[in-house]
Amino acid sequence: MTTEAGNPDFFKSKVLGHPSGLFVLFFTEMWERFSFYGMRVLLILFLTAALTGDNPGWGWSAENAGALYGTYAMLLYITPIFGGIIADRFIGYRWAVVIGSIIMTLGHAAMALDTPFMLYLGLGLLVIGTGFFKPNMTSILSEMYKLFPEKKDGAYTIFYMGVNAGAFFGMMLCGYLAANLGWHWGFGLAGIFMLLGTIQFWLAKPLFGDIGEVPSKQKKAEESARVALSKNEDDKPNPYTTVDFILIAVTTVIGLLYAFNDPLSKIGGINLFNFKIGSLDGSIFMILVALFLFLYLVISRLMRYTTIVRHRMIAVIIFAFFTVFFWMSFEQGASSLVIFARDNVDRTLEGSSLTIFNTINTLLTVVPLVIISWVLILLAKQTWKKALVSNVVLAITFLIIWGIAIWMLNNEFSKEASEIDPSWFSILNSFFIIAFASTVSKLWDSKYNPPAAVKYGLGLIIMAIGFGLLAFGSYGVATGIKVSMLWLVLAYLFHTLGELFLSPVGLSYVSKLVPARMIAFMFGMWYLAIAIGNKLAAVLGGQIENITNEYSLSTFFLIFTIVPAVAGLLVISLNPILKKLMHGVR
Template sequence: MSTTTTNDFFKSKVLGHPAGLFVLFFTEMWERFSFYGMRVLLINFLTFSIIGDNPGWGWSAENAAALYGTYAMLLYITPIFGGILADRYIGYRRAVVIGSIIMTLGHASMAIETPLFLYIGLGLLVIGTGFFKPNMTSILSEMYKGHSDKKDGAYTIFYMGVNAGAFFGMMLCGYLAENVGWSWGFGLAGVFMFFGTLQFWLAKPLFGTVGEVPSKADRIAAEEAAKTSLNAEDKRNPFTLVDKLLILVTIVIGLLYAFNDPLSKIGNINLFPFKAGSVDGQNVMVLIALILFLVLVITRIARYTTVVRDRMIAVVVFAFFTVFFWMSFEQGASSLVIFARDNVDRTLEGGSLMTFNIVNTILTIVPLLIVSWVLILLAKQTWNRIPGSNIVLAVCFIGVWGVVVWMLYQYFTADKSEITVSWFSILNSFFIITFASSISKIWDSKYNPSAAVKYGLGLIVMAIGFGLLAFGAYGVTEGIKVSMIWLVLAYLFHTLGELCLSPVGLSYVSKLVPARMIAFMFGMWYLAIAIGNKLAAILGGQIENITKEYSLSTFFLIFTIVPTIAGLIVMSLNPILKKLMHGVK
């Protein structure tokens, strides 16, 4: 794609960066607002009692998690195809707009609150995310070609937009859904997704040719450049027919499994109606797909020379332990939501309510003031070129301020108040914003540990959070609720674990993998995250069964012990992994 106009971006600056970065910042912010706003509601809505002032659907945790797990799994698969389509045919900017429109329709469908429209809405969100997710960062990367010294700062600002959107989305959509009605929460997510799309589209004059549909000449030039850049290592190991067949078969079985899990539990429709002894057909097919995928990875890696082969083995090892991390961390979308609702004492009054109101007000108003200030700076720089986009953003923030003031007023005027379930989910975004720069400085210092140690620390620190929950829930029986401090501390340690591990993975894929395999290995990496998300939902859906059979403390001990063991193992592999990486740091 053409990059002839990228230098023009640096003529109008906001906080030392081109104004176009902050258009992307707000676009990503509203998308994350809608995504996390819906995400924090889904399990709660599906499992909430069917009677009462604000009834849910009364599903079991197992069935709700089966549906959510498939949704979360597919979110990491469709971006692979969306990125390919944008690269070759429709361009990054058009892909973002298409994805945004589809996701807006998805949120609108979910606000109708019927099973049919719920499934349609989730399907549209999966498809829309496929177009949106990979192409926002592609636009950002293209904007900063020739300005690599600015890129790290740009991604940091962009990442703040992600967390700001998640923070306000979970807080406001959650509050409306739990206190007014579920459709209001789902609907608010759709409203801001729509406005995010509109402000991005109206900002077209700011981007010039960046992210446009690639011309035929651009596509041919890119293909030729790719061919000439392949080194001898890549040319000697093309994808064979067997490789392609193995990829196809594993994808088909994986997708069939993803759909069969909720279909068999919720709709009593089984795509694998057989058993091998006492093993269900679904699990048999998953095992077959896993074996075929391992054959694919092993045979491809074996065909490379020693150094490249060793480095790719290191990536596979890291991907394996990634599954254990996300399997535990993503309990925040399933079991921790149910735990917060049913087992945490969220009722406050008197001095404790006043303390919460002060903390909550500071927590809400300060970041909103900062983001509003950035909006004003952007408007000053771009009003003459994109007035429509700035007006839409202003309307968005007037709406957010309105909902925030109304929410805080409700808290302050109540003599007794129950903290919303969704409030606890905002803590992850808050702690990321609070601690990300400090953790980054440690990694940039002389204390910077190896990748294996970071992975081990990430897993173990996160496990401490679950250990605290296991301790806090020890001896809890029906009718007894635990202090919310245990959940707050758990989210703190989960976030610190995420900051240790999450930024490491993709960085090492790009450093260790040869050019021809990088797309395949990135796909494998996202597959590992997708599997982790699905396993998280499967295990999280067992919270009711395990609590009934054993105890709530036992449930959290699973996520204390397993990640701790995984963390110790990966740290013990540090000397081997260093050797396999052949000097890559």
């Protein structure tokens, strides 16, 4: 196993036992997640806010807002497939991250203007920018630790904390500015930190050496020669045929047309599939055609692999199928749950309850900021000479964050009565991840570590319990009556525990079960499953008003209780079959 002595330059500047470059990635990802989640928590609220009032929005229905958001969220998981290919072959990971960051900054700036054209343009730019940024940050991290696999788990844990810290502060501060100063302040703040994060990453180039640069022709030739000489059947390439490329192109075009047709038909009255085949609506017919062609593509490719590889890839596909049900329910946090928090939760506080909330909110804000600021100081001590300006930019970002946080807390403590902003509840997911991630990780390292199918099933069932609590808490609630916020807090707790059981497991098993030559194809399949889950989440979440009016709020949440619970029980029952398909991989 490679040790530090094998590459002393890599660990020449350490921060908490890891190279300084890791923490540059940590802060870059933190500010990108700050901007992404800060915008994400506002979008549905802005679109569905009343046209009149102190902070007017666009007055859309939840259904229309869900249609637009769903297409946006779906595309966020499709464009990274193409962004990763472009970076691998042409521009390298570092340039891809910078290009993606700049495009996303322009997207946030466009959204801050609040006009219809600029909002659509902004969402489009964010989708394109994410395609470049998302896959290549983790690619840089993976390349950085290529010779140090024993340190990779710790590195990913630190990096994941940066993701959640950014999401936490983005939703808290962008949401607060949008609620108290106006929507464009929230959207604008997200863009400012995206820009500053880009600058600090680019100025820290000296810390990375040639990591993330464009692959040289020599390296590509060496890799091709290695594969050609390999005696491992699993390492042999499986080239795409002309039919494969045609099927990929056709299914991609139909899928994208469907994604765009949903908001176009509901919001703009433009139906790209304005026809019927028998009793089938045109859009449903086209999706069924695309699904049939895609299944043919997958099955035909699977048949070209050796038996063990084929079985393991089938196992991944089964996990990906159940992933759709998880994200379909979990991502209600971006649509129906923010509407539920705004319209149906009693968020008014006064007296001792307000004091308790402000105290908790202060601790939630200040303690993480102190810890991350301490990490910033440690990084600066190690990199001051090599990346002076990068450290200055980082220091500016934290001064701004501290300033906004102190202003927010002072403003809240000065009130005798207050109403919690609906976006505040979204931070609970990130908080619970930070609080419980290490505990769940230790569970997997203990003798109680269950098989993958059981982890998956438990993740789905635990998340379903969260929706069950919401269904129970809102049972019999009449229109205009508010639900206790305790039910929403408990729901986020169970949703997060479900995520910790399921989400890290999925990507881990893709990397374990799939040989290196096929991993890009299978990661594409995985992201496609998440994309479908996100689209379904927004479409179904957009029905909260319709289902509540027709039946009840409790009925709406029961859908997301029963479906994932049944899926969870089903995947657990498949454990013996999946165990055979995995051929010894645990």
